[in-house]
Amino acid sequence: MRKIQLLLSMLILAFTSNALAAEADASGFTRVIGQISTAVDSFFSNYLYGFVEIVFFSYPVAGTKFPLIVGWLLLAAIIFTLYFGFVQIRRARLAIDIVRGKYTDPDSKDEGEVSHFQALATALSGTVGLGNIAGVGVALAIGGPGATFWMILCGLLGMASKFCECTLGVKYRTILPSGAVSGGPMYYLRDGLAEIGLAGLGKVLAVGFALMCILGSFGGGNMFQANQAHSMLTYAFDVPAEYGLITGLVLATLVFSVIIGGMPSIASVTEKVVPWMAVIYVGMSVVVIGANLEQVGPAFSAIIDGAFTGAGVAGGFIGALIQGLKRATFSNEAGIGSAAIAHSAVKTKEPVTEGLVSLLEPFIDTVIICTMTALVITIAGLNTAPFDGAGLTGVTLTAASFTATSEIFKYALAIAVILFAFSTMISWSYYGLKAWTYLFGESKSTEILFKVIFCVFVVVGATIQFGAVIDFSDAAIFAMSIFNIIGLYLLMPIVKRELKLFIAKIDSGEVKKFD
Amino acid sequence: MNEAGNLYIDLQKNLIKDGPKFLSHTLIVKEHKAYLKPTISAMLFCVVYIVIGFFLISLASYVYYDSAKLDLAIFLGGFGIAIGTFGVSLIQPFLKNASFDKSTGLFENSSDRNVKLARIVSLQINNKVVLRKQALNYSCFELNMLTKSGRRINIINHNNLPQLTADAEKLADFLQVELSDHCRQIIL
Numbered sequence: 199m200r201k202i203q204l205l206l207s208m209l210i211l212a213f214t215s216n217a218l219a220a221e222a223d224a225s226g227f228t229r230v231i232g233q234i235s236t237a238v239d240s241f242f243s244n245y246l247y248g249f250v251e252i253v254f255f256s257y258p259v260a261g262t263k264f265p266l267i268v269g270w271l272l273l274a275a276i277i278f279t280l281y282f283g284f285v286q287i288r289r290a291r292l293a294i295d296i297v298r299g300k301y302t303d304p305d306s307k308d309e310g311e312v313s314h315f316q317a318l319a320t321a322l323s324g325t326v327g328l329g330n331i332a333g334v335g336v337a338l339a340i341g342g343p344g345a346t347f348w349m350i351l352c353g354l355l356g357m358a359s360k361f362c363e364c365t366l367g368v369k370y371r372t373i374l375p376s377g378a379v380s381g382g383p384m385y386y387l388r389d390g391l392a393e394i395g396l397a398g399l400g401k402v403l404a405v406g407f408a409l410m411c412i413l414g415s416f417g418g419g420n421m422f423q424a425n426q427a428h429s430m431l432t433y434a435f436d437v438p439a440e441y442g443l444i445t446g447l448v449l450a451t452l453v454f455s456v457i458i459g460g461m462p463s464i465a466s467v468t469e470k471v472v473p474w475m476a477v478i479y480v481g482m483s484v485v486v487i488g489a490n491l492e493q494v495g496p497a498f499s500a501i502i503d504g505a506f507t508g509a510g511v512a513g514g515f516i517g518a519l520i521q522g523l524k525r526a527t528f529s530n531e532a533g534i535g536s537a538a539i540a541h542s543a544v545k546t547k548e549p550v551t552e553g554l555v556s557l558l559e560p561f562i563d564t565v566i567i568c569t570m571t572a573l574v575i576t577i578a579g580l581n582t583a584p585f586d587g588a589g590l591t592g593v594t595l596t597a598a599s600f601t602a603t604s605e606i607f608k609y610a611l612a613i614a615v616i617l618f619a620f621s622t623m624i625s626w627s628y629y630g631l632k633a634w635t636y637l638f639g640e641s642k643s644t645e646i647l648f649k650v651i652f653c654v655f656v657v658v659g660a661t662i663q664f665g666a667v668i669d670f671s672d673a674a675i676f677a678m679s680i681f682n683i684i685g686l687y688l689l690m691p692i693v694k695r696e697l698k699l700f701i702a703k704i705d706s707g708e709v710k711k712f713d
Numbered sequence: 714m715n716e717a718g719n720l721y722i723d724l725q726k727n728l729i730k731d732g733p734k735f736l737s738h739t740l741i742v743k744e745h746k747a748y749l750k751p752t753i754s755a756m757l758f759c760v761v762y763i764v765i766g767f768f769l770i771s772l773a774s775y776v777y778y779d780s781a782k783l784d785l786a787i788f789l790g791g792f793g794i795a796i797g798t799f800g801v802s803l804i805q806p807f808l809k810n811a812s813f814d815k816s817t818g819l820f821e822n823s824s825d826r827n828v829k830l831a832r833i834v835s836l837q838i839n840n841k842v843v844l845r846k847q848a849l850n851y852s853c854f855e856l857n858m859l860t861k862s863g864r865r866i867n868i869i870n871h872n873n874l875p876q877l878t879a880d881a882e883k884l885a886d887f888l889q890v891e892l893s894d895h896c897r898q899i900i901l
Contacts, residue, residue, distance in 0.1 A: 434784075434788075435782065435784060435785035435788060436782070436785070437785065444772075448765060448768070448769070451761060451765055452761075452762075452765065452796075455758055455761045455762070543844065545844075609784065609788070612788065613788075616792075
């Protein structure tokens, strides 16, 4: 606890020195907010950019800088795909049957059980969010239409990564005496690696992952969400960027009431509303694509051409590939380890069934929904070369592309973006809290401290402009994969054994299929 | 488990799936009456939504009169009404006036039919784990009562076991009925 206090005091001291320096000649609300924004941005630039540079350490490839972390994630997805024998293709039918409840005895369903379909719907509502809307906008603004191809590829390969991590998440979860379930990479890295005689390494990786998960929950799972929610309001209603403080305060208060109070109703409402917002978003995409059906062919041509030529993209096709892979990972979180935390709470006797269910997520999230967003953007034609992100980008590019078909879409999109941002913040507060309690123990004071800091970051995220903070958000989330994937490589034989055992049980009739 | 003729009642079964992660009510006994009083923290959680709702509605009015931005005013007002209404709906269960009145001989609350105190057979404490899909799971407890006709009614539902146990003992003493602990080990 003393260590946390010391760390926090240092951070606050460093931040306030920036803020005070910036506030010296402040006059008026707009200027003050602008200066706070600059102060926050320079705080991240001055004190945390080293971290960003380490995570995104790049190596020159074909005249452009290729971040090794992107290669790390891609290589892992390829290795898992090969090692599990193309599980995402060969076991796709089985995964769909599990989701449809064909392996669940209709007469023996326990009270309160979370079915696999519910678990998938929940995980999807956590995954389908701003990554599909704002993330794709960023990918195409910087990587051109060709980035879409690489996103799809990353989504397909990432299915194997997600299968591996979610299986382990359930297998090594811990059930506390209170009945609360704790699971995720921290636990499978610690306990799984201890099982194979690598306890020391497991502890180091688990602590490293937990630290990065906390940073990720403040960055991509919080500030990015709040920031893009306010950007959407600015785009849709001309709300001045400086009024992000109000957006932030309203969002932070609502988040605070949920994560501090544990008020059941608001969480239930969010859980019910968000999947419908995802359905509405997909419906809007279908309408735009349907209304411009004749342009779908040319849009796919632009995607394929752009993927291999990289025309108009800094760094050519490598540039497109980097953006596609980065944004796909940010959206579907495969290999990052966060999904394993969410999936570990499912009620199942067979860990591998949850792994199989989870592998459908990157497919739905990235291959289907991100592609739909990319088609809408490409069809609208507002994203033109050179793709340097200087024009419309992020959520504003996506919103402008929808609005090109009908003005009404920007209002629906504004509601969807705010709800997605809110639900993602709730999900990531959970991931962050799990990592926080893993490091600092489960006590009321440590939990409340985390929750208060989390809510402060909501306000900060909505107040600041794009810049170093967003780089930090990206870096923190990608850094989680460094520790997670090392563990996945070492533990993948266990997952393979689980899969074989489950298939054998199906073949022998021990696990029955109910039609 | 109780068995009376053909009637089989599972006293271990919870009556409510959800429950708050805080102390929502305490039992107050005054002479011939025992009643539930909502705690300040419970009320505050609900008031937050009402305050935000009013704030957004006020902001919508200000935006409309100041800049005539109708779309933004509708957006803010809509969100304000939704959040405020939600807050009002949340606060209602906390305001329900559940009481056991010896002068009238009745148990009254806003959601169930009145029950004659003489028909209350026993009280039970039950436990459960509230499974949140995107948040920490937590333990929660119910104080339920059983009537002569086999009907079970929830009286208190929150996650503060010591307070719930104390209130249950107080109520059992007030009603002169048996109190039993039906908490069980829950394996998820």
